[in-house]
Amino acid sequence: MNFKWTLLAALAVSVSTPLSLASFAASAGELEHPAVPFLDASGAKVTDSGAPLSTMKTCGACHDTDYIASHSYHVSLGSDAERSARFDAVTYDGGDPAKLDAAGLDAWIREFGGRHVGGGFATPTEMNCFLCHLAKPAVDERAEALQSGAFEFAPMATLAATDLVAKSGTSWQWNASAFDADGAPEPEALGLTAPGSANCGLCHGAVVMDHKQPFFLAPSASQPETATTGAIFSPGRIRRSGMNVAGKDALSRPWDVHAERLLECTSCHGSTNNPAMYNEATSTRPGHLKSEARRLDISEFLRTPSHDFEKGHVAQAQIGADTAGTMRSCEDCHDATTTHDFLPYSARHFESMQCEACHIPSVNAAALESANWTMLGTDGEALLSYRGVAGDPNDPRSLVTGYTPVLLPRTDPGKSAKLAPQNLTSVFYWFDEARGERVPLATLRAALLDGDHYASAILAGLDANKSGTLEGEELQLASTDAVDAVKKALVVAGAAQPVIKAELKSYGVHHGVAPGNWAVRDCSVCHGEEARFSAAVSLAPYLPGGVRPTDLGETNVALAGTLEVLPSGGLVYRSDPSQAGMNPLGFEPDRLVDRVGLWLAVLTICGVLIHGGTRIFLSLNTQVPSSPKEAQA
Amino acid sequence: MKKAVKFYSLHERIWHWVQALTVIVLLVTGIEVHAPGSVHILGFELAVVAHNVFAGLLLLNALMGLFYFLTSGKMKQYVPGESGFFIKAVRQAQYYMGGIFRGEPHPLDATPEARLNPLQKITYLMILNVLLPVQVVTGILIWGAERWPALIAKVGGLAILVPVHAMASWLFLSFIIMHIYLTTTGHTPLANLKAMVSGYHEEETEV
Numbered sequence: 001m002n003f004k005w006t007l008l009a010a011l012a013v014s015v016s017t018p019l020s021l022a023s024f025a026a027s028a029g030e031l032e033h034p035a036v037p038f039l040d041a042s043g044a045k046v047t048d049s050g051a052p053l054s055t056m057k058t059c060g061a062c063h064d065t066d067y068i069a070s071h072s073y074h075v076s077l078g079s080d081a082e083r084s085a086r087f088d089a090v091t092y093d094g095g096d097p098a099k100l101d102a103a104g105l106d107a108w109i110r111e112f113g114g115r116h117v118g119g120g121f122a123t124p125t126e127m128n129c130f131l132c133h134l135a136k137p138a139v140d141e142r143a144e145a146l147q148s149g150a151f152e153f154a155p156m157a158t159l160a161a162t163d164l165v166a167k168s169g170t171s172w173q174w175n176a177s178a179f180d181a182d183g184a185p186e187p188e189a190l191g192l193t194a195p196g197s198a199n200c201g202l203c204h205g206a207v208v209m210d211h212k213q214p215f216f217l218a219p220s221a222s223q224p225e226t227a228t229t230g231a232i233f234s235p236g237r238i239r240r241s242g243m244n245v246a247g248k249d250a251l252s253r254p255w256d257v258h259a260e261r262l263l264e265c266t267s268c269h270g271s272t273n274n275p276a277m278y279n280e281a282t283s284t285r286p287g288h289l290k291s292e293a294r295r296l297d298i299s300e301f302l303r304t305p306s307h308d309f310e311k312g313h314v315a316q317a318q319i320g321a322d323t324a325g326t327m328r329s330c331e332d333c334h335d336a337t338t339t340h341d342f343l344p345y346s347a348r349h350f351e352s353m354q355c356e357a358c359h360i361p362s363v364n365a366a367a368l369e370s371a372n373w374t375m376l377g378t379d380g381e382a383l384l385s386y387r388g389v390a391g392d393p394n395d396p397r398s399l400v401t402g403y404t405p406v407l408l409p410r411t412d413p414g415k416s417a418k419l420a421p422q423n424l425t426s427v428f429y430w431f432d433e434a435r436g437e438r439v440p441l442a443t444l445r446a447a448l449l450d451g452d453h454y455a456s457a458i459l460a461g462l463d464a465n466k467s468g469t470l471e472g473e474e475l476q477l478a479s480t481d482a483v484d485a486v487k488k489a490l491v492v493a494g495a496a497q498p499v500i501k502a503e504l505k506s507y508g509v510h511h512g513v514a515p516g517n518w519a520v521r522d523c524s525v526c527h528g529e530e531a532r533f534s535a536a537v538s539l540a541p542y543l544p545g546g547v548r549p550t551d552l553g554e555t556n557v558a559l560a561g562t563l564e565v566l567p568s569g570g571l572v573y574r575s576d577p578s579q580a581g582m583n584p585l586g587f588e589p590d591r592l593v594d595r596v597g598l599w600l601a602v603l604t605i606c607g608v609l610i611h612g613g614t615r616i617f618l619s620l621n622t623q624v625p626s627s628p629k630e631a632q633a
Numbered sequence: 634m635k636k637a638v639k640f641y642s643l644h645e646r647i648w649h650w651v652q653a654l655t656v657i658v659l660l661v662t663g664i665e666v667h668a669p670g671s672v673h674i675l676g677f678e679l680a681v682v683a684h685n686v687f688a689g690l691l692l693l694n695a696l697m698g699l700f701y702f703l704t705s706g707k708m709k710q711y712v713p714g715e716s717g718f719f720i721k722a723v724r725q726a727q728y729y730m731g732g733i734f735r736g737e738p739h740p741l742d743a744t745p746e747a748r749l750n751p752l753q754k755i756t757y758l759m760i761l762n763v764l765l766p767v768q769v770v771t772g773i774l775i776w777g778a779e780r781w782p783a784l785i786a787k788v789g790g791l792a793i794l795v796p797v798h799a800m801a802s803w804l805f806l807s808f809i810i811m812h813i814y815l816t817t818t819g820h821t822p823l824a825n826l827k828a829m830v831s832g833y834h835e836e837e838t839e840v
Contacts, residue, residue: 344681348779523677529670583791586669586677593796594667597803604807608814611729618734 031133033192035184037061038174045183047176052152055129056119064304069127072307075120078319085554086318089371089427089505090221090228092382092441097121107442109151114143115203115222124151130158131202132195137161139202145172162189197233200265205511208234209259214242218394219366219386228316229423230365230388230403231511235260238364245364245400255364257515266309268327273306279328313412314508315422315557325412330355339516344523352582354420357407358520359513363423364402366393368507370540373429373444374486374500375475378452380445383475385541387423405509406537406573409580410557417580421509422557424573426502426539426549430486434496447493448486457492461485477544478569502549504539506557527586533575534587536564540571637833640745645707646832648698655691656805659684663802688772695765710747711761713754722751733818743834760808764801771798 039058040051056065069075077083080096087094097108098121109122119127125146131137138160145157148170156172159165164178164185178185201207205225206217213236219227226232234241238251245251254260258267270277275295285292296304310327311320330336336355340346366389373382391398405421430439448458454470462474462482477483483500490498525532539549548571552559560580564572577584588594641649665672665680675683702708724740729752732740741750749757771794778785778794788794819825820835828834 344678345779348782351782524669527666527669527677529668531670578792581790581792583795585666585681585795588667588795593799593803597800597806600803600807601810604810608810612814612817614734 031193033187033190035180035182035187036190036192037183038179038185039183046174047179047183050174052172053155055126055155059129063302065127065129067304068307069119071304072117072120072127073309073320073323074117074307075127076319077116077120078321082319082321087427087438087503088224088318089425089503090224090368090382090384091115092373092429092438094438106149110147110149111441113146113151113154114139118154125154128155128158130155132199133192134158134161135191135193135196135198137199137202141167145170159190162191164189195266197259197265200269201233205229206232206234207259207265208232208236208255211235211237211254211260212240214240216242216396217365219368219384221381225511226365228368228425228507229405229509229511230363230367231509232256232365233259233265233511235262242396243365243400244396244398245402248364251364253514253518256511257513260515269309269311271301271305272308272310272323272326273301273304275301279332280326284325312508312510313410313556314510315410315506315552315555316508342521351416352418353407354410354418356421356510356513357419359516360405360421360509361514361518361520361525362402362404363388363509363512365389365400365512367403367423368425369538370425371427372475372540372544373427374477374544375470376444376448378449378454378469380441380449387538404532404535406575407533407577408506408557409560409577409582410508412556417558419577419580419582420557423507423509424537424539425505425507426571427505428500428502428540428544428547428549430490430495430498431501432495432497433499439490439495439498443490443493443495447489447495455489457489458485461488476542476569478542478546483545500545500547502543502547504549504552504559506552506555508557524586526584529587531584531587533561533577533584536572536574538570538572539563542569543571635835638745638836639832640743640748640828640834641832643832644701646829648694648701649829651694652691652698655687655694656809658687659691660802660806660809662687663799667799667802685776688769688776692769695769710749711754711757713751713758718751722755725750725752729818756808764804764808768798768801768805771801 036058038046038053039061040046040049041054041057042049042051043057044051046053056069059065077086077097080098083096083098086096091112093112093115097105097112100108105122106124109116109124113122113125116122116125117127117131118125128142131139131142137158139158141157141160142154145151145153150157150170153170153172156165156174157167160167160172162178162185164175165172166175167173178189180186197207197209201223203222205223206215208215208217211234215234215236217223217226217232221227232255234255237254238245239248241248241255267277272278273296275298278292278295280289280292308320308323311317311323311325312327312329313324317324334355336350337346340349343349366386369385369387371382371384375383377383386393388403389398389400393400403423406424407419408422408424409417410420410422411417430444431437432439447455449455454463459468459470462470462477462485464474474482477486477500487498520526524530543565548563548565550563558580559573560577560582561573561575564574566572578588661674662680662684665674666677666684669677669680674680702711721741728737728740739750743750774781774785774788775791775794775798778791785791785794816825816829817823819828824835
């Protein structure tokens with residue numbers, strides 16, 4: 001082949017490869033789905049009845065929606081035991097809503113239903129297939145419908161971005177002209193898709209799949225993964241984003257290398273019975289079995305796709321324990337032994353650390369530091385503090401300094417502990433000792449707020465500067481009088497025996513993975529007195545009521561270090577990996593051996609100096625020779 | 634009149650100086666590995682490599698020395714317990730604490746066949762039979778943490794091995810300080826050092 005043809009071939013490859021990749025990315029979510037007659041709860045066409053749509057009936061015509069709804073932790077929120085243990089530090093959602101009475105469940109759906117897929121215990125609602133199977137589900141309109149109590153209209157509200165529905169007051173109506181004679185909309189008008197990362201991002205965290213979009217993201221309770229870890233799943237380069245990240249000009253890396261390489265959330269968190277993707281995790285697969293050949297037929301899968309998605313063993317997981325660990329780990333896709341020749345003691349490093357410990361060297365976004373639910377803002381939400389940002393994280397002008405995740409030992413079933421990157425946080429709240437539960441959010445709001453102002457009883461007890469509102473230290477419950485004032489208001493609002501409690505919560509940092517050339521390669525990052533372990537990690541700027549959290553509770557992540565209350569009143573954590581049996585050479589926070597050894601050496605030198613000095617002094621000032629030879633001479 | 638008496642064979646001198654070199658390099662690189670933030674000489678990675686290489690050299694030299702001293706019969710010089718050993722040890726200690734300041738002669742005359750005084754014998758017994766083996770074994774286990782994790786776990790893991798290795802290193806440092814100082818207590822301050830270089834001790838003889 002001559003030079004001209006070589007050049008043309010190279011040009012063709014260089015042009016076609018990105019195009020084909022882009023084409024793949026664009027087509028990943030497209031779905032050739034047949035037209036679907038929309039049915040109501042009675043099975044009648046909605047175009048005939050005008051009634052709200054039933055996803056269970058409509059999708060259930062071809063898919064086993066009962067099976068799907070009963071095989072989805074997004075519906076069930078886990079087992080009873082898991083639900084009882086739930087406590088979301090950002091939203092205050094927790095406990096087992098299935099145990100609520102009708103009125104309580106109604107209130108729960110209004111408050112938190114926007115973050116629940118529907119169905120299951122939330123009987124007034126159905127599992128909403130559109131949330132994940134539409135490219136642009138109208139989650140805000142859906143949440144609005146749920147908040148207003150119009151639960152039956154929630155699926156219709158989710159279609160607000162299509163021409164199929166129109167809002168009428170608090171209800172929704174069908175646009176009959178968009179449906180054919182069978183009561184089915186044009187497939188293109190409905191726009192069903194395979195679930196894309198953006199769908200997951202609607203509830204879980206920030207997902208920006210357009211690599212050219214210069215986005216700005218503020219931490220939000222509606223995106224807890226981002227709020228609690230700072231993770232942003234995007235193929236875009238950090239330096240091209242709209243985020244005011246410190247030193248961003250040098251940050252040419254993508255926010256997440258897996259997003260850059262065209263992976264979707266479902267690439268790792270897919271259906272557990274998807275025959276195309278199924279590859280049992282090494283954690284549960286028999287050691288001798290490289291691959292499980294027995295799989296569902298594709299038609300069987302389409303009828304009964306399990307919606308218990310593959311997931312890891314993250315510390316913050318509150319549901320889905322049955323499927324924890326089913327997700328393929330880094331090692332299931334990557335063979336680290338072929339790419340880490342540069343790493344001394346590679347086996348030792350692999351044994352002691354999770355891949356993310358080095359491959360998420362830092363998080364270039366703000367993340368939760370503490371959540372204080374002992375007092376509320378005038379918006380009725382917690383007082384949150386964030387790390388990784390200088391100033392208000394909601395202000396685009398605030399400098400995002402980012403943070404280095406703390407490395408804590410994480411133990412997965414059947415495995416030894418490994419250091420894993422975590423965002424360690426603290427949460428403070430009122431607990432009703434008499435009832436054995438957290439003080440309900442409604443009680444808390446009733447006690448502290450009067451509309452969008454603080455209640456007069458609270459102002460009387462806490463407004464030290466008589467400004468008519470509360471700010472700064474007035475919200476910190478730093479004195480016994482302040483604590484008593486709030487406690488009294490809580491009792492009036494219905495709490496029986498409120499006390500302040502504090503917990504530590506650790507959030508695993510597993511997204512925002514950097515490309516290999518951005519991973520930690522400098523030994524001194526972990527080996528040395530100034531290693532990342534040595535930095536004190538702030539867990540709270542102050543301790544409401546002086547109450548300090550002590551441990552992480554029952555989770556697969558453990559503390560390996562000490563908690564200290566600073567003179568300023570803040571709480572910090574100092575790592576000591578040796579408490580977990582890990583001793584990174586060069587980093588020893590307690591150098592008792594060195595202190596003893598140094599004293600021994602110093603005493604030896606002193607002894608030598610005194611002994612030798614005396615010999616020299618005597619030889620110079622007396623007739624005593626400095627050596628036996630002179631004495632003998 | 635001065636008379637040169639051969640004390641150290643070429644083999645012994647090479648063994649000694651190789652041992653000295655490796656121990657000093659191991660101490661320096663060990664400190665850098667131990668406290669890389671405070672000591673910057675080779676850099677952490679190179680310090681680790683150098684430490685491992687010189688540890689292997691020290692071990693090899695120690696084994697060769699052991700072979701030499703066993704086969705040459707000179708090992709018996711290191712074995713304490715001859716008659717009057719305790720009395721001699723006390724006399725030697727008294728000399729270091731008093732006699733040396735008054736210019737008194739050494740209480741025990743060293744000969745090529747009996748070079749070590751009782752205090753030296755006790756010291757070398759501890760160094761060669763306790764401290765060096767501890768250092769070698771803990772060093773090999775730390776190095777082998779990569780290869781034999783189960784074995785390392787059985788002996789307490791790095792949480793035990795590293796502090797023990799570090800403490801033994803401090804003891805070695807103290808020994809070296811003391812060792813170098815005591816070389817100045819010969820007939821002249823540099824007599825012992827010269828002897829370990831040339832192999833010969835100069836002794837005064839009567840004409």
